[in-house]
Amino acid sequence: MNAPRHHDVVIVGGGMATMADLTRAQTKCIPDGCTWYADHVTAIEADRSVVHLSAGRELHYNDVAVCPGSRVDWDAITGAEEAVATPAAATNYLPEMAEKTWAMLSSLTAGRAVFVISERHVPCAPVGLKPLFMAADHWRRAGNLDHIEIELLVEGTRLVNHDDADRELRAAADAYGVRVRTRTTVEAVFAVSQTLRVQSAEGTDELAYDALYLAPPHRAPDWVADSDLSTDDAGGFLAVDPRTLRHRTHPRVWGLGDVATVDTLPSGGALRKQVPVVAHNIAAQRARRTMRHYDGYSVAPVTTNRRELLLAEFDRDGRPQPTVSTPDLARPRRSTFVFDRYLEPQIYWHRLLKGNVS
Numbered sequence: 413m414n415a416p417r418h419h420d421v422v423i424v425g426g427g428m429a430t431m432a433d434l435t436r437a438q439t440k441c442i443p444d445g446c447t448w449y450a451d452h453v454t455a456i457e458a459d460r461s462v463v464h465l466s467a468g469r470e471l472h473y474n475d476v477a478v479c480p481g482s483r484v485d486w487d488a489i490t491g492a493e494e495a496v497a498t499p500a501a502a503t504n505y506l507p508e509m510a511e512k513t514w515a516m517l518s519s520l521t522a523g524r525a526v527f528v529i530s531e532r533h534v535p536c537a538p539v540g541l542k543p544l545f546m547a548a549d550h551w552r553r554a555g556n557l558d559h560i561e562i563e564l565l566v567e568g569t570r571l572v573n574h575d576d577a578d579r580e581l582r583a584a585a586d587a588y589g590v591r592v593r594t595r596t597t598v599e600a601v602f603a604v605s606q607t608l609r610v611q612s613a614e615g616t617d618e619l620a621y622d623a624l625y626l627a628p629p630h631r632a633p634d635w636v637a638d639s640d641l642s643t644d645d646a647g648g649f650l651a652v653d654p655r656t657l658r659h660r661t662h663p664r665v666w667g668l669g670d671v672a673t674v675d676t677l678p679s680g681g682a683l684r685k686q687v688p689v690v691a692h693n694i695a696a697q698r699a700r701r702t703m704r705h706y707d708g709y710s711v712a713p714v715t716t717n718r719r720e721l722l723l724a725e726f727d728r729d730g731r732p733q734p735t736v737s738t739p740d741l742a743r744p745r746r747s748t749f750v751f752d753r754y755l756e757p758q759i760y761w762h763r764l765l766k767g768n769v770s
Contacts, residue, residue, distance in 0.1 A: 430511065436761060443766045453480065455635050458662035475694045478641070478650055479669040480633050482533055482678070488629035489530075490600035498603050501624035504543065505535070516623050517547040522559040523622030526608065528598050531568040532629035533649070535670050536679040538572040538712035538724065540627030541581065548588040549717040562590040563619065565610065567597050572712050573677060574732060576742040577724035584716040584744070632671050641665065646673045654728070655705040657690050663697065666690045674708065676728035681711030684764065709733050713752050720744035721752050 442448045449471070455464040456476065463471040484505055486493035495501040496509065504510040517525065527544045529537055544564060551557040564585060571581040571592070585592050593612060600609040601624070608619045631637065637648035641659065645651075650667035651660045654675045659665035668686040670678040686706055693703045708728025715721045723741035725733050734741060741748055 434757065441761070441765045453635060455639065456641060456665070458641065458659070458665050461664060473664070475664045475666065475697075477666045477668065477690055477694075478636070478671060479667070479683070480636065480671055482535065482630040482632055482649075482670040485532070485629045485631040488532060488631075489598055489626075491603060492598075492601045492626060492628055495601040495603040495624060496626065500606055500622065501601070501603070501626065503626040503628055505540075505626070505628060505630075513543055513625065517543060517625070518550055520547075520551070520560060520623045521554075521556045524561040524563065524620060525623040525625070526563045526565065526619060526621040527625045527627075528608075529564070529566045529568075529571075529627045530598075530629045531566075533670070533678065534627050534630055536677065536710075536712055537568075537627055538581075538677075538714050539679075540625075541571065542715045543625055544590070545584060545588070545714070545716050546718050548590070552588070557588065562588060563621075564590050564592045565596045565598060565608075565619075566592065566594045569594050572714065572724045573730045574712075574724035574726045574742060575730075576732070576740075577712070577714070577722055580716065580722055580743060581714060630670070636671060649673050654708065656693055656703050657686060657706055658693060658697070658703075666694065674706065674728075676708035677710040677712065677726075679710045679712065680760075681725070682709060685709045707733075713748075715749065716744040719749060720746055721749035723748055723752075 449465060451465040451467050451469070453463055454466050456478065457464070461473050463473060463476060465471065496503055499516065502509050502513040502516050504513045525547065527540070529540045531537055534540065544562070548557065548562060551560050570578045572578050582592065596610060596612040598608050599611050606621050608621065610617055610619050632642065632649045636642055636650055641650055641662070642648050643651040643660070650671045650673060652658060652667035652672050652674065653660060654673065657666055657668055657672065657674070659667060668690050669683045674686070676682060689704045689706045696703045710726060712724045713721055714724070722744045725735060725741070727733050732742070739745065
């Protein structure tokens with residue numbers, strides 16, 4: 413099966429859809445004119461221009477676009493993987509746990525719910541706030557919000573790298589009584605005692621939970637991290653020029669998506685902007701024409717309740733980069749929620765995956 417966009421999976425974690433609603437057979441998603449190898453990559457030998465597949469086949473290339481995504485780094489938080497195997501913790505950064513996430517949150521009627529948002533290469537990290545706001549809205553409607561203590565632990569300094577959207581999200585959190593703690597890192601999870609060891613500017617302390625949601629750190633696939641496609645300063649990720657998206661030392665290798673070092677928030681919207689740059693630059697390099705530059709555009713669609721959503725669009729320096737001038741999509745709107753939930757998935761399946769990124 414072909415997985416949906418990550419923030420659609422997060423909608424499942426908020427109880428607004430099922431995984432069956434948001435998956436398609438891969439055979440139906442391959443663009444015309446493409447040869448599909450139903451296999452996975454184990455290595456790229458850039459010096460030989462060869463891609464190795466797990467079944468032993470070698471594919472020779474003139475240029476290769478590397479976009480394998482990233483994966484959860486369970487080693488980054490001690491005990492996290494063991495914790496999400498229990499009923500009291502979950503993450504919808506694993507599609508198979510998305511429905512469990514909502515079952516855990518919706519069944520809570522009293523106690524402490526802790527939401528942890530890492531900033532270590534998390535794909536569209538602010539989208540991890542969706543389950544929080546959808547759960548808080550559910551608890552309010554069910555009459556349980558006053559009996560639930562909500563803690564939000566964010567590693568970064570802001571909820572999203574966009575001034576107006578950050579203010580809107582903080583206001584929404586305040587309206588639900590959420591205690592927001594930025595610059596806060598979870599060092600360990602102790603599943604048996606249902607506690608976290610937390611490091612912040614105030615020092616180290618322990619925090620108990622009755623329900624724990626994790627947007628955990630991510631890392632590159634091992635075959636990228638262990639190769640010369642990565643460098644020490646790339647931290648295991650694909651070492652590309654953030655502007656041209658060409659590899660720093662292998663000019664026939666191009667990187668995009670969550671695996672690439674592009675100095676901006678990894679997201680599906682960022683990938684959509686990167687694809688035309690790579691497509692143009694491959695042809696431009698061959699013809700010795702001027703290359704295009706990717707400006708670091710990214711986007712974070714975040715619900716503030718079960719009816720409204722805001723869209724934070726920004727470049728790598730945090731400057732707003734709205735797709736449309738009006739209305740202001742950085743404010744929560746019902747229309748934006750409807751578009752994101754019902755229309756955007758259809759665009760994803762029928763246009764974006766088929767190669768139309770306009």
